[in-house]
Amino acid sequence: MFTVKHMLDEKGSQVWTISPEAKVIDALKLMADKGVGALIVVYKDQVVGILSERDYARKVVLKGKSSLDTPAKEIMTLQVYCVQPESTAEECMALMTQRRIRHLPVIDKGKLAGLVSIGDVVKSLISAQKITIEHLQNYIMGKYL
DSSP states (O other): OOBHHHHHHHHOOOOOEEOTTSBHHHHHHHHHHHTOSEEEEEETTEEEEEEEHHHHIIIIITTTOOTTTOBHHHHSBSOOOOBOTTOBHHHHHHHHHHHTOSEEEEEETTEEEEEEEHHHHHHHHHHHHHHHHHHHHHHHTTTTO
16 A cells, blocks of 8 residues: 555655745746646745646636736635645545545645645556556466465
8 A cells, every 4th residue: 555655755755835925927937947736835834825737727817817916825725635644545546536636735743744746646556556466467377376
């Protein structure tokens, strides 16, 4: 069973953050520069929101706002669902599916410890399935005898 800790061990625990006062254009530049689809919004070392490409598309572009003068706090998603390092890939997938989200901040002992995306979770689930298939094939072929 793969956990969030396993995912972070493989991909790293780097998390890109911004402040609630940062301008949306700066958030977009950071996302583009780092090749990520979301940033965690942090104020005084606490997660206060998440800003994704989806937020930009729906709350800036479609509403005719300017990314040059709109602060992140005006468009960020306030309801942030988080997981712990012990959470399983299956639990992450269920939460992401149920809440229709693509990113989960990882909180360990009250601190931001990483971020997992839907891609990370799918990769983990596929790896687990490959291991199961390999074990079953070995069992069927008598390689465990």
